[in-house]
Amino acid sequence: MLFRVDPASTVSLAEQLAVQVRAGVADGTLAPGTRLPPARELASALDINMHTVLRAYAQLRDDGILEMRQGRGASVRADAGAGTVRLVELADALLAEARKMGVALPDVLTLIQTRG
Amino acid sequence: MPTRTIPEAPPALTPHATGRERFAAATLWLPVVAISLTATLWYDRLPAVLPKQWNGAEITSTAGTEVMIGITGTIALLAALAGLVALSDAAADIRRGLVLAAGCAAGLAAGVWLVVAGLVIATGSAEPEAGAWPLFAVLALGYGLIPFALSPRRPHRRELAATAGPTTVPLGATESGAWFTTVTVPMFLWLAGGLALGAVGLTVFSILEDGAGTGGVLTLLLAAGICLTFARLRVSVDRRGLRVVSSLLRLPIKQIALDQVASARAETIRPLEWGGWGYRILPGRSAVVLTGGPGIVVERHNGTLFAVTVPDPELPVALLTTLAAR
Known part of the structure; x- marks a missing residue:
């Protein structure tokens, strides 16, 4: 898949990468099981710091989109599909909206829990 | 055409x-x-x-x-x-x-x-x-x-399909782009496994028979290594140019720097026209052919061609064209 980063953007480089992987999984470019390039490779290719790529990968792992195994690198989780990605996007949107309105994270969590 | x-x-x-x-x-x-x-x-x-x-x-x-x-x-x-x-x-x-x-x-x-x-x-x-x-x-x-x-001497064929201008990827001035894909050929993995088993068997035979067949063991191991090299390849296009790396052995197989790239195009690779499967070297052109089908063909400034088979080559070709023109 195509990765692109713009250092001049206001969005962090790690976030730019994470967004693209999410989009790739959502539109099927990155099928479940697809291997992502090793962090060192991708960093060198884009001329950015390896830890930036690792941060993006870690974020995606926490979102349930990637799995990372020692020696095998990062790959798209078998159960990661458009559904997972949509959920993560909605959560991001919810948090952004809450932050804008000055609602703290615990209050947002309570809001979700009372509905669960 | x-x-x-x-x-x-x-x-x-x-x-x-x-x-x-x-x-x-x-x-x-x-x-x-x-x-x-x-x-x-x-x-x-x-x-x-x-x-x-x-x-x-x-x-x-x-x-x-x-x-x-x-x-x-x-x-x-x-x-x-x-x-x-x-x-x-x-x-x-x-x-x-x-x-x-x-x-x-x-x-x-x-x-x-x-x-x-x-x-x-x-x-x-x-x-x-x-x-x-x-x-x-x-x-x-x-x-x-x-x-x-x-037989008359034949100049290497230098035919390029005339396309309606090369497609490019719109990249911002400060933006960098990189494209990666991994191509896996399960058959090569099986072959490598079989050859390695054969090598182990022959080693046992060799020890029992006082060193007979040592050459065979080396040949089998070499063949297994070659199969393993081509079993999983990572093809990338970025600021370093077009790279083909053996993903399992982490061994670079081919690299064409951006300043060597004269043009790139997506083409259907017919293994017979490129001399078969694997890493092929023909007069004036070379190729990494894993399957028949779509692939990237790069022409270098010295006129030689390099081809590698990848699924959906249009995007990497466009990126390579964009980066090479920078």
Whole structure:
């Protein structure tokens, strides 16, 4: 898949990468099981710091989109599909909206829990 | 298909075989005819066993007459058939080299047969003195030069499909782009496993038999290593150019830097036109062919081509075009 980063953007480089992987999984470019390039490779290719790529990968792992195994690198989780990605996007949107309105994270969590 | 040709190339020859090339391939049948004709004529007068090697006047090894006819005849026949294969359009680039090699093999086979059988017939002895005649058998290798000289030199094909301008990826001035894909060929993994098992088996045999077959173990391990190298490849396009890396062995296989890239295009790769599967090197072009199908073809500034098969090559081609133009 195509990765692109713009250092001049206001969005962090790690976030730019994470967004693209999410989009790739959502539109099927990155099928479940697809291997992502090793962090060192991708960093060198884009001329950015390896830890930036690792941060993006870690974020995606926490979102349930990637799995990372020692020696095998990062790959798209078998159960990661458009559904997972949509959920993560909605959560991001919810948090952004809450932050804008000055609602703290615990209050947002309570809001979700009372509905669960 | 409309094509354009690089100006310095002499008048283009189509891949189709010319009359001279057909004649060159036809000359490869002469050794077959010579061997079969003499074998038929002389068969009744030949002993059951023919000399094969001389050391001075002494015969050091022999072979059955039928075996001798069979081996030399088969080599000559295979060479003649290789000549027919060389006439196919797909083999145009390697046609001249192929008829040279086939001619040498057929010449040597016919030379060996004619010298050995001819000496026995001429001297009437089953164990004739060879004198300098074996030298003639070796000189018969030069027969390959005849079809080679008959074939015209073919400039490497430099045909580029005329497309409606190369597509590019719109990248911002400060933006960098990188494209990655991993191509896996499960068959190569199985092959590597099988060869490694064979190597282990042969090692055990080798230890039991006091070091016999060590060469075989090395050959099997080497073949297993090659299969493993091509079992999973990572192809990337970025600021470092086009790279093909063996993902399992972390071994770079090919890299074409951006400043070497003259143009890139997506094309259907037919393995037969690129000399088969694996890492292929042909005059003026090379390729990493894993499957038949779509691939990236890059032309370098020195005019040589490199191709690699990947699924959906349009995007990497567009990116490579964009980055190379920067």
